[in-house]
Amino acid sequence: MKKYFAESELIINSDGSVFHLHITPEQLADKVILVGDPGRVGLVASHFDTKECDVESREFHTITGTFNGKRISVISTGIGCDNIDIVLNEIDALANIDFKTRQEKSTLRHLEIVRIGTCGGLQPFTPEGTFVCSQTSIGFDGLLNFYAGRNAVCDLQLERALIAHLGWTGNMCAPYPYAVDADEELVERIAADDMVRGITIACGGFFGPQGRELRIPLADPHQNEKVESFEYNGRRITNFEMESSALAGLSRLMGHKATTVCMVIANRVAGKANTGYKNQIDDLIRLVLERI
Ligand code: R1P
Ligand code: URA
Structure with missing residues (x-):
């Protein structure tokens, strides 16, 4: 039935x-x-x-x-x-x-889905203007945890290694992060030889969850130092944005191919931002249109 x-x-x-x-x-x-x-x-x-x-x-x-x-x-x-x-x-x-x-x-x-966004760069090799293709996305948003089958599509080893590195326990910075790979073939085709292949953290907010402290103190004031120093099988966390984890996770569960490409507009290491990026993102749009 x-x-x-x-x-x-x-x-x-x-x-x-x-x-x-x-x-x-x-x-x-x-x-x-x-x-x-x-x-x-x-x-x-x-x-x-x-x-x-x-x-x-x-x-x-x-x-x-x-x-x-x-x-x-x-x-x-x-x-x-x-x-x-x-x-x-x-x-x-x-x-x-x-x-x-x-x-x-x-x-x-089957659908083929590519998200084109903007992000914050977390490494010396991801300054403003860098195009990052998310090979893996980590959700600091909790969304995928509401769907059955979450464990089958997530990298549980990466999740455990990151939680241990961050030293988060109990309710601190909950919900529990989930880590999902983008579609391998799509990442190769879209990133080609001119984009950084990265590990992206998608956050449930632009300020606190991305370690931006304005007037209110953060639960973990050392979050970003730890995110930046985390290494997994020789790979580093490259960028923060807000959607790639849910996209990668839901697409895997539904049987679609997906990845996210973002242009870095905020260099979190150097404390610099580019607000005049609208023309530059057109270069990224053209690359994706040709490769999708
Ligand atoms: C925050 O400024 C927004 O920019 C990024 C984040 O993921 C978030 O949506 O992407 P977009 O430029 O696609 O919106
Ligand atoms: N989008 C984000 O989510 N974070 C940034 O720092 C820049 C764009």
Whole structure:
């Protein structure tokens, strides 16, 4: 017996579109580019040769079109892993659930998903302007812990090594981090020979969880020193952003290929930031469009 998804579990609008994204199953391409900033959707789509739909709903802006003959949907997620939970579940439903019968389709449709974002660099070799492709993502957000199968897709050894290195116990800086690899083939294709392959920590916030202390003291004032000095099989943690862990984890559980590429805009080691990055990120967008 196929599972039936009730109206309350998979909310479909009266026009047949999915609740938050407001797009219909026909409007989603197999290749998906996710961006945080809704304003970045137009920048990606400005490279498209054709456009078939342009839909805005809350922070979710979707344009589907073609680039060099490839059909691509670019979707903004807004900020944070909570929004990735919404976007990943809704695009997976658009691809793999029949909206008429409300049942899972018999053949799995695989999506290829690349997130293009901005991040903070944590190593001397990741200054402003560096493109980092997340080979592994560590979630300081707890999202994946709500899904069964989490242990099967996570690197439990890496999780234990990091927790021991940080010396976090009890409620300190909870929830428990989860570590997930991006799709290996996609990382090789997207990162090619001009991006740093990194370990990214996705945080449940921009300030405290990324070790930024303004007026309120941090639970662990030495968090970032420890994050920067952590080494795992010769690899270092390269960057902080806020979505790659949920994207890597949910994509693995759902059977999609995914990775995240980010441009470093804040050099946390040198204490420098670049706020005029909007033109520079276009170079990263072009690389991803060519390689996806
Ligand atoms: C914080 O400023 C935002 O920037 C990064 C973080 O992940 C977070 O979403 O990515 P985007 O530039 O894609 O939004
Ligand atoms: N995005 C983040 O999440 N952190 C940074 O430091 C810069 C961009």
